Amino acid sequence: MQTQDSSLPIIWTVSVTRLSSLLRDVTPEFDGRAQIDTINLGFEEAVTLIRERLRTEDCDVLLSAGANGEYLRNRIDKPLVLIQPDGFDLMQALARARRHSNRIGVVVYGTDLPAFTAFKQQFGLQIELRSYTNTEEARDLVAELIALGCGAIVGTGFISELAERLGVVGILMYSADSIRKSFQQAIDLARMLSAARSGPRRALAAKPADSKFSLRRLIGNSESTTVLRDQIRLYGASDRTVLVTGETGTGKELVAQALHGASARRSSPFVAVNCGAIAESLLESELFGYEEGAFTGSRRGGRVGLIEAANGGTLFLDEIGEMPLALQTRLLRVLEEREVLRVGSVRPTPVDVRVIAATHVELDARVADGRFRRDLYYRLNVLRIALAPLRERVDDIPLLLMNFLRAAGAGAMVLDGPAHALLQRHGWPGNLRELRNLAERLAVLAHAESPLSAITRPLLLRCAPELFGGAQTIAEPAGSLSNDTARLQAHALSSRVVRPDAASLQRALAAVGGSREKLADQLGVSRTTLWRWLRERSLG
Structure with a gap:
């Protein structure tokens, strides 16, 4: 039997139906980077098996999707990464569905897709969109869509298999690229937690190269980008708390890293925590650490928390608006007293950290409705950096796109006038993340259709149809x-x-x-x- 490398992150994928097959196809690509074990069960059956295995085995991160993933998140005290399909996944799924039926149903978990309605109207497509929150509701919605004449239904693995059982074509809305990105997120999260648990010394020794914290990574010549670099130089010299605000995908962690690199703490640890990616029941022990015997299943000797792991350096709290109210009180004490109290301990530990927090939500609105502590808000909002969305810094798009293309392994490419104009008119709801996604698609085409040296409007139509319509696109000239x-x-x-x-x-x-x-x-x-x-x- 082959011996597994105990230093690799341990990831358990939990899926049912067609998603399991897609996960198996992608898993071999991550051999040597993680120990990946597949659990082909869902909901309560998966919870029972995972709890049983955790008595004798360890797991760093769970990986799942849709309703099954949310079900696990609320019942298993382990970090969980949800597989998220992007707009290109949905476009590909719709194209496959259209081959089978002119009337298509789309069923998503949780929330509707606001831009999707406008897209459907723009192109005059006969698509029925529904969202569900539990399995019974999902069954009713699929039956309803079939009654409306939908001959193909796009959705999660559970939805697509349910559609097939009821006699229509089921199309999985996930792609191999979505799976790859989720695996990478799970590996990054597992490594971050592992480094922090090993204590401040190891976190310092394992810190990334200085280039990760360089201002040169903030690319662009627009006025807002120039002002941003000046702000980072100014605030980096201070040790005060910074609140970074901006839409999803605007580069808040990149700014936090640059602030760390511009500070006197640059040679000390930079520890990043996504407050929305760790289960509430687990977040307290991960942030503050715990003493031996603090709770059932706690590790012998206790565990250093992420705040202590950042001692002497910078603690980056991403999605701070998602932090539970009870933990907000404890974080406020850390900021005011500069000491951390581990779970199960009565003796506080002094810490020296510079805190940078980030959010894409309006914290003042959450303060007003009682979901965020007012005193913590004012303690975080000492220095503030508001990031402009990409649609307000369109002059940066060519430079950013070329940089993303180089990172994706594409050769030298030029952007012609019509394509440039189209990119500037697009609303970029996904901001830098959406632009990087476009660059990766173009890089794939560049390798497949070599030589491909020019980015043209027809090329963009082929690989990014969302640029040509939808509520998030600025209107084209008459x-x-x-x-x-x-x-x-x-x-x-x-x-x-x-x-x-x-x-x-x-x-x-x-x-x-x-x-x-x-x-x-x-x-x-x-x-x-x-x-x-x-x-x-x-x-x-």
Whole structure:
């Protein structure tokens, strides 16, 4: 039997149905980086097995998805990473579903997709969107969609299998890329927790290279980026608490790292904690540590908490707005008294940490409705950095995109004028994270279609259709795309089999002054394909 490396993170994936198969396909890519064990069970069966195994085995992080993941999060005291599909995953799933049915159902867990309604209206697609919070509700929704005539249903593994049982096509909305990203998040979280538990000395020895904390990583020449770098130089010289605010994906942790690198603490530990990624029941012991015998199952000798692990350095509290009220009181004591009280201890331990907190929610609003302590809010909000969303710093997009492309392994590429204009008009709801995602897609195409040296508007249509419509896109200039052209783009995106009707083709051709080349570019199809459509519709 092969001996496993005990220094590797231990990750248990918990899934049912089709997601299990996708996880098995991706798991071998992480051999040598983590010990990954697959549990092909869901809900209460999974909880029972995990609790039983944890009596004799250890696990650093759980990895799951959808309702099954949320069920585990509330019942297992282990950090859990949820697999999250992105917009490109959904587009690919819809394209597959369209091959089977013109009427499609989409069932997501938890919340609706606000931008999805606008996207559906923009392209005139017959898609019914539903969301569920438990398995019984999911069964009712799938039955309802089938009754409405949906011949294909897109959703989680549970939803897609449920659809198949009821006689329609079920399409899994996750992709291999989503699985890879989730594995990487789980590995990063496990390593961070492991380093912190080993105490401040190991955390110091294992700190990343100084380049991780360099201001040079804040790329861009826009006014807001220039002001941001100046703020970081100024605040880095201070030891006061900083609150970083901004939308999701604006780079709050990058700013926190740069503040650490600009401070006198740069050679000491930088410990990052996502307050929303660790179960509430586990967060207290992870942050503050515990004494031996503090609770059933506690480790012999106790454990150093993340706050103590950051002693002498910087503690970054991401998503501080998600911290439970009870722990907010304890954190306030750390900030005011500069000491930490481990769980089960009566003797406080002095700590010297600089705290940087970040949030994408309005903390003052949470203070007003009683979900965040007012005294802690004022204690955190000493120095404040408000990050501009990407749509307000569009001049930075070319530099950022080229940097992300290099990081993704793509060669030198140029951005032509129409593509540049399109990127500047897009609303970028995912901010830097969305732009990096686009760069990774372009890098894949660059390798597959080498040589690929130019980023053009048709290329963007192929790999990022969300740039061409939806509530988060700034309106294009009048006359740039007719309604018929936009509708035809939907045909090109959602089905390569269903062709536009003659009337739509005629109007779209007239809108571009009869230029077949221009219409082909706008539709994202070859001129040969367009010529064939025109000929078959007797318009050529």
